Amino acid sequence: xxxxxxxxxxxxxxxxxxxxxxxxxxxxxxxxxxxxxxxxxxxxxxxxxxxxxxxxxxxxxxxxxxxxxxxxxxxxxxxxxxxxxxxxxxxxxxxxxxxxxxxxxxxxxxxxxxxxxxxxxxxxxxxxxxxxxxxxxxxxxxxxxxxxxxxxxxxxxxxxxxxxxxxxxxxxxxxxxxxxxxxxxxxxxxxxxxxxxxxxxxxx
Amino acid sequence: xxxxxxxxxxxxxxxxxxxxxxxxxxxxxxxxxxxxxxxxxxxxxxxxxxxxxxxxxxxxxxxxxxxxxxxxxxxxxxxxxxxxxxxxxxxxxxxxxxxxxxxxxxxxxxxxxxxxxxxxxxxxxxxxxxxxxxxxxxxxxxxxxxxxxxxxxxxxxxxxxxxxxxxxxxxxxxxxxxxxxxxxxxxxxxxxxxxxxxxxxxxxxxxxxxxxxxxxxxxxxxxxxxxxxxxxxxxxxxxxxxxxxxxxxxxxxxxxxxxxxxxxxxxxxxxxxxxxxxxxxxxxxxxxxxxxxxxxxxxxxxxxxxxxxxxxxxxxxxxxxxxxxxxxxxxxxxxxxxxxxxxxxxxx
Numbered sequence: 001x002x003x004x005x006x007x008x009x010x011x012x013x014x015x016x017x018x019x020x021x022x023x024x025x026x027x028x029x030x031x032x033x034x035x036x037x038x039x040x041x042x043x044x045x046x047x048x049x050x051x052x053x054x055x056x057x058x059x060x061x062x063x064x065x066x067x068x069x070x071x072x073x074x075x076x077x078x079x080x081x082x083x084x085x086x087x088x089x090x091x092x093x094x095x096x097x098x099x100x101x102x103x104x105x106x107x108x109x110x111x112x113x114x115x116x117x118x119x120x121x122x123x124x125x126x127x128x129x130x131x132x133x134x135x136x137x138x139x140x141x142x143x144x145x146x147x148x149x150x151x152x153x154x155x156x157x158x159x160x161x162x163x164x165x166x167x168x169x170x171x172x173x174x175x176x177x178x179x180x181x182x183x184x185x186x187x188x189x190x191x192x193x194x195x196x197x198x199x200x201x202x203x204x
Numbered sequence: 205x206x207x208x209x210x211x212x213x214x215x216x217x218x219x220x221x222x223x224x225x226x227x228x229x230x231x232x233x234x235x236x237x238x239x240x241x242x243x244x245x246x247x248x249x250x251x252x253x254x255x256x257x258x259x260x261x262x263x264x265x266x267x268x269x270x271x272x273x274x275x276x277x278x279x280x281x282x283x284x285x286x287x288x289x290x291x292x293x294x295x296x297x298x299x300x301x302x303x304x305x306x307x308x309x310x311x312x313x314x315x316x317x318x319x320x321x322x323x324x325x326x327x328x329x330x331x332x333x334x335x336x337x338x339x340x341x342x343x344x345x346x347x348x349x350x351x352x353x354x355x356x357x358x359x360x361x362x363x364x365x366x367x368x369x370x371x372x373x374x375x376x377x378x379x380x381x382x383x384x385x386x387x388x389x390x391x392x393x394x395x396x397x398x399x400x401x402x403x404x405x406x407x408x409x410x411x412x413x414x415x416x417x418x419x420x421x422x423x424x425x426x427x428x429x430x431x432x433x434x435x436x437x438x439x440x441x442x443x444x445x446x447x448x449x450x451x452x453x454x455x456x457x458x459x460x461x462x463x464x465x466x467x468x469x470x471x472x473x474x475x476x477x478x479x480x481x482x483x484x485x486x487x488x489x490x491x492x493x494x495x496x497x498x499x500x501x502x503x504x505x506x507x508x509x510x511x512x513x514x515x516x517x518x519x520x521x522x523x524x525x526x527x528x529x530x531x532x533x534x535x536x537x538x539x540x541x542x543x544x545x546x547x548x549x550x551x552x
């Protein structure tokens with residue numbers, strides 16, 4: 001009976017050339033190929049480069065990317081306004097953005113300029129009816145990846161581990177900001193004390 | 205800081221609003237599509253929370269949809285095959301009782317007329333009763349004449365609704381992301397959050413109402429069975445269906461059973477027991493089921509509830525009665541958002 005095995009055996013007996021072997025390394029490459037290996041610029045690949053998401057596995061980043069919304073803004077467009085109820089946390093996929101806050105006299109003061117790979121709005125996704133404490137304006141070629149409260153709820157329901165990691169990352173961001181604020185407050189308090197002391201001395 | 209609402213953004217907003225207006229206009233103009241779509245949408249809202257749970261267990265979205273779908277089919281076969289013929293039988297038997305009710309009312313009417321004549325010397329004309337009976341007869345006749353049309357619709361729905369529900373469950377998130385893609389930037393966050401809350405409110409409300417109606421229907425059916433009243437299943441079903449209508453529903457649901465009770469058993473113990481049963485069932489509903497299930501979901505003034513039910517019934521019939529309240533709640537949500545936006549007093 002003619003079978004593949006017999007065919008090969010016959011070929012070996014007749015010292016004919018054998019068909020090419022299955023290329024195991026190539027197969028292994030395709031088997032293990034993940035979304036990040038592809039040459040194309042993909043959202044998971046972008047997320048891989050975001051520092052706070054380094055505890056995510058590649059597959060978890062792929063899942064996270066399915067819950068993100070891609071939004072494009074033209075230069076000068078408002079992303080969100082100070083005082084609005086916010087529900088979204090944004091990563092800057094491309095271009096730039098700037099955060100402004102309103103001063104006592106009503107003028108707008110620049111807080112920070114943000115570039116590709118940075119993020120903002122992390123408080124709103126955790127707060128219940130939290131309001132934005134700054135306005136965000138799009139810069140040149142601004143492209144954002146936003147995750148919103150409903151998405152976080154769905155993520156918690158469907159992929160609890162990914163959701164936990166995301167919340168962990170957001171907590172790290174908030175912890176950093178909180179640490180900075182406390183240090184600044186400490187310096188300000190010392191400065192205030194010094195000023196009070198000099199004031200007291202001057203009055204004496 | 206410079207701010208611009210660019211021309212393209214304005215175009216996006218106009219386009220977005222137009223898409224919504226046109227689709228709602230089309231749906232409003234074609235009830236033959238919009239009614240099954242509305243029913244499917246409601247079913248989708250009820251069953252879609254199950255999908256994330258199944259996905260968490262490791263199923264793919266398609267597989268999760270299939271299992272929910274097969275589950276619904278499996279559990280709806282028994283009621284359709286077993287209960288539907290029983291109810292049809294009861295309804296058929298019930299029509300033989302209608303002449304009895306008619307005669308009873310006529311007798312009572314004569315007695316009352318005689319009494320009034322004795323006391324005041326004034327004769328009431330027969331016109332009222334004759335007109336009343338004629339009205340009931342013509343309504344029933346027109347209902348029976350329309351029955352084939354209703355049934356044809358029903359058969360159409362039996363095929364169309366499951367199809368819609370299946371694809372809404374399976375691809376609903378794609379439709380959602382498509383809508384979100386064309387949402388203009390300036391209203392995106394608010395629109396996304398509001399539509400999410402609206403869907404959640406509607407789904408929760410309808411689920412709560414179905415549970416409530418089932419509880420009331422079961423209590424009435426079991427109670428009537430215990431009292432050995434005929435047509436217990438039919439009256440239970442009527443009570444369950446009318447329960448969906450707020451305030452008016454419980455009264456409407458009890459009328460047919462109580463009229464039948466008076467006619468068949470007289471003003472005796474059975475009628476008294478039936479009255480008590482209806483009071484108990486509605487007391488359970490008002491005191492336990494409603495506060496726990498429904499009131500958390502909608503906080504509307506009773507007048508607004510009644511008005512929205514009336515408007516809903518005018519526009520979409522029974523379906524309108526069911527969806528009018530969550531719709532009113534959603535409108536309230538949107539109105540308060542617009543109010544806050546226009547008057548800018550949210551945080552000041």
